[in-house]
Amino acid sequence: MKRIAIGDKAPDFALFSQGREQVRLSDFLGRNNVVLYFYPKDFSAGCTAEAKAFRDSYQIFADSETELIGVSSDSVESHRRFSEHCGLPFNLLSDVGKAVRELYGVSGRWISGRVTFIIDKQGIVRNVFSSQLHPTQHVREALETLRVQASQPPSQPVPA
Numbered sequence: 001m002k003r004i005a006i007g008d009k010a011p012d013f014a015l016f017s018q019g020r021e022q023v024r025l026s027d028f029l030g031r032n033n034v035v036l037y038f039y040p041k042d043f044s045a046g047c048t049a050e051a052k053a054f055r056d057s058y059q060i061f062a063d064s065e066t067e068l069i070g071v072s073s074d075s076v077e078s079h080r081r082f083s084e085h086c087g088l089p090f091n092l093l094s095d096v097g098k099a100v101r102e103l104y105g106v107s108g109r110w111i112s113g114r115v116t117f118i119i120d121k122q123g124i125v126r127n128v129f130s131s132q133l134h135p136t137q138h139v140r141e142a143l144e145t146l147r148v149q150a151s152q153p154p155s156q157p158v159p160a
Helices: 045-056 058-063 076-086 099-104 137-150
Strands: 014-017 022-024 033-038 066-072 091-094 115-119 125-130
Touching (some): 045 076, 058 137
Antiparallel strands (some): 033 115
16 A cells, blocks of 8 residues: 655545535645544544644644644544544544545554645645654644745646
8 A cells, every 4th residue: 555645646535524524625625735634543542632732723724724634434423522522623534444544545553544644735745744652743743844835935736
């Protein structure tokens, strides 16, 4: 399984959110950057810390025209409870069949991988960060990538 890498076009997908709405990556392209983070399991200690860290920085992401999207193989109902428990202002998407996880090349030996992709407005992956043991570092990496990206001239759209 090949992981999507920096410079690759991010594959489009459609999954259901905790609000039972279908969300596509392409819904945001052209107007928002996207931080797409894959995490192992709702309500686990590391995943709760990661979700709350993204929540606590949500306004910074919103101010930089960035959409946050969390993905795990938990059910829509589990995501609804987890989102309410953590007070999350962003979508959690249910990838029960792990098709999107496989599409992005996010795997794990014993538990699902924890990987974050920072995708620019044109749909190009600008950074990939993988760390199972440092869940809150994903937020810092995403913010730093967006800060650096904002200081550079806009990239040209990449043909589909």
